[in-house]
Amino acid sequence: MLCVEGINKRFNGRQVLSNLNLRVGSGETVALIGSSGSGKTTLIRTINGFVVPDSGRVAIQGKDIDYRNREALRQTRKRIGMVYQLxxxxxxxxxxxxxxxxxxxxxxxxxxxxxxxxxxxxxxxxxxxxxxxxxxxxxxxxxxxxxxxxxxxxxxxxxxxxxxxxPELLLADEPVANLDPKTGRKILELFLKINVGKGITVITVLHHIEAVRDHFRRVAAIKDGTVCFDGKVDELTGDHIDYIYKSDRNLECAAA
Ligand SMILES: Nc1ncnc2c1ncn2[C@@H]1O[C@H](COP(=O)(O)OP(=O)(O)OP(=O)(O)O)[C@@H](O)[C@H]1O
Ligand SMILES: [Mg+2]
Known part of the structure; x- marks a missing residue:
């Protein structure tokens, strides 16, 4: 239902999304993880048409998003539900x-x-x-x-x-970041109920790996603007997590 192909995006000369590819089938749930600044929100905003990629394409149900056409963008956004942290x-x-x-x-x-x-x-x-x-x-x-x-x-x-x-697709950007863990879990359970009960595809950015493990089957990780892990949660090892969250370009920058 969603096909993100070869997306590149620069902000102020800095590469934020880098040849990013992601395919999500109809009725799937995907948890999107990655360290701060890795490009998760930018990806979400590219999918809902608020960020225009420099190159690459995003298609929903086989139809490419036409970023230059305001009416087409409006129609695309109608098909996508958004949930935010705040x-x-x-x-x-x-x-x-x-x-x-x-x-x-x-x-x-x-x-x-x-x-x-x-x-x-x-x-x-x-x-x-x-x-x-x-x-x-x-x-x-x-x-x-x-x-x-x-x-x-x-x-x-x-x-x-x-x-x-x-909506056909529900995108959530850190929907439980401002909630206590117990309340957050109930909200994640609600996403699954929506997915199963209404057949809506759900993609959500999350930070707590344990919550991801407990609620999602598929996890995609972004590092330096590209997908560095995409698979079953069970296959996500401690080494993967170290790689995803540590020695990130942004952390190196911060440390420098
Ligand atoms: N509109 C913008 N203009 C300039 N730079 C931007 C813009 N949006 C995002 N960026 C930069 O792009 C990079 C990725 O930001 P993004 O918000 O996608 O990260 P994130 O993975 O969602 O991080 P977090 O976990 O902190 O929310 C950051 O360095 C950010 O400063
Ligand atoms: Mg973000």
Missing amino acids: FNLVERASALDNVMSGALGRMDRGIHLLVSTVGFFQKEDRDKAMDVLRFVGIEDKANERVDRLSGGQKQRVAIARALMQE
Whole structure:
């Protein structure tokens, strides 16, 4: 369903993604790991069309992303749900309103759209939002303002908002980094429930290897902007982990 082929990206003359290849089948779950600065977020942003690669291609369901065509990009983003570390919710709005804004499929502009569209949602949007809130386990918080929710509850709202789009692919960038381990595990379990229950392909950036081992079968590791390990979690050895996280170009830079 996702084919990333020979992606290169430079920022300020520095190679951030380097001939990066990644293929993900429909209905798979992949944990993306790698040290800080290795290029994980840049890869996620290339897949959802916010970073334009210098060369290479990204195809979703066999269709190449056309980075020069704004309307085509908008259509691509509609098919991709995004979940972020800091939730990116409208704190002063209710959980339900945040989730309904997902129906617009333009979450990066959600704040503006929410302000301009609250009150104009159809009854079916409201019913659907309640359904997804139920699916993620917080329908009882539907009318609660987001700033009154816990971190785990906020992330459930953010996931519900992404599901509201009915995405084919769910991308998450460190979705549990701001949660305590137990809450984080529950959120990872929710991703698996989404994958199995809704057949949505899930790719998520994670930092805790133990959580990766417990919840994911496939892991892809990025080092210096390229995939240096891609396989079953069981095949990921301590030596692999040392290689992935240590003697990284960035660490060497930091030490120099
Ligand atoms: N828009 C940008 N402009 C300039 N440099 C950028 C930009 N986005 C990312 N970079 C640089 O690209 C490199 C990779 O960044 P990226 O955010 O993809 O890393 P990451 O693997 O997600 O790291 P972390 O684990 O800390 O989130 C970093 O050196 C970063 O400073
Ligand atoms: Mg990142």
